Amino acid sequence: MRANRLPLLAALALGLTAAAIAMVFFYAPVDADGFNQKIFYFHVSIALTAYVCFGWGAWKAFVHLWKRKPGADLESYVAIHQGVIFGVLVLVTGSIWARYRWGHWWVWSSNQLVLFLVLFLFYAAYFMLRYSIEEGARRENLSAVYAIFGVVLIPVSWLAIHLAQDIIHPVVFTSHGPQLGGSELVTFVVSLAAVLSLAACMYHVELAGKRLDARLRSLRELLA
Amino acid sequence: MTTAEKYVTAAYLAVFVVVLVYVLIIALKLTRLEREVAELEQLARVRKAREPETRKAIAVG
Numbered sequence: 001m002r003a004n005r006l007p008l009l010a011a012l013a014l015g016l017t018a019a020a021i022a023m024v025f026f027y028a029p030v031d032a033d034g035f036n037q038k039i040f041y042f043h044v045s046i047a048l049t050a051y052v053c054f055g056w057g058a059w060k061a062f063v064h065l066w067k068r069k070p071g072a073d074l075e076s077y078v079a080i081h082q083g084v085i086f087g088v089l090v091l092v093t094g095s096i097w098a099r100y101r102w103g104h105w106w107v108w109s110s111n112q113l114v115l116f117l118v119l120f121l122f123y124a125a126y127f128m129l130r131y132s133i134e135e136g137a138r139r140e141n142l143s144a145v146y147a148i149f150g151v152v153l154i155p156v157s158w159l160a161i162h163l164a165q166d167i168i169h170p171v172v173f174t175s176h177g178p179q180l181g182g183s184e185l186v187t188f189v190v191s192l193a194a195v196l197s198l199a200a201c202m203y204h205v206e207l208a209g210k211r212l213d214a215r216l217r218s219l220r221e222l223l224a
Numbered sequence: 225m226t227t228a229e230k231y232v233t234a235a236y237l238a239v240f241v242v243v244l245v246y247v248l249i250i251a252l253k254l255t256r257l258e259r260e261v262a263e264l265e266q267l268a269r270v271r272k273a274r275e276p277e278t279r280k281a282i283a284v285g
Contacts, residue, residue, distance in 0.1 A: 034228050212257055219264055
């Protein structure tokens with residue numbers, strides 16, 4: 001990304017986040033579930049963003065293996081790192097919501113929750129694999145293969161709620177479309193756009209830092 | 225403040241804190257990169273000062 005676009009992306013993320021928070025608390029109605037439903041707008045947006053990050057990481061890993069494009073491995077790594085950060089947020093916000101709704105921080109009988117945890121732990125283990133191998137082509141290739149394998153868990157995690165027998169986790173997006181009112185849907189879309197733009201901003205900031213780090217390392221080697 | 229409001233606040237605060245921690249980590253990294261750039265700059269200056277003058281004087285014009 002060109003350097004002058006990053007401040008624009010940051011400004012967009014800031015504007016959308018401010019708009020989303022304002023809409024969640026002042027525009028979207030308090031539905032039958034009560035005030036606690038306000039957690040939904042960011043919790044689900046963050047979960048979808050985590051899926052997007054993992055998917056993007058897998059795509060970049062595929063590009064690395066297919067075209068051997070320089071930098072694709074680093075992009076895959078940063079995307080998966082973002083996915084793990086948003087994964088932590090999904091688990092934390094979900095647990096807070098669960099404590100209020102179900103009286104428990106975690107419910108092992110819910111396939112949706114357990115499958116998301118499996119997906120999260122799978123990608124958390126990516127870093128253990130990556131840093132257990134010395135820097136070079138072997139590390140890049142093995143990390144890429146691992147990242148691609150993990151992407152299979154995304155549709156499984158997404159569909160788990162529809163396949164599951166339990167009804168503890170609420171279903172909002174069904175085959176008949178989203179089960180939301182007009183203003184609720186608009187608020188959700190703005191929240192999703194806000195979280196996605198925040199993730200994109202964090203991704204580009206971290207990527208710029210990593211690239212700068214690598215360039216400084218090669219400069220140090222040249223000057224040594 | 226009702227119990228539901230407390231839980232909603234906690235969830236939004238958790239998001240805010242995680243983003244803030246991320247910003248802090250990036251700020252620490254930037255500080256390290258800045259220090260490394262300063263070190264490399266110093267190294268380049270020292271090397272340039274040690275290099276012997278090899279340029280020859282030539283007539284201009």
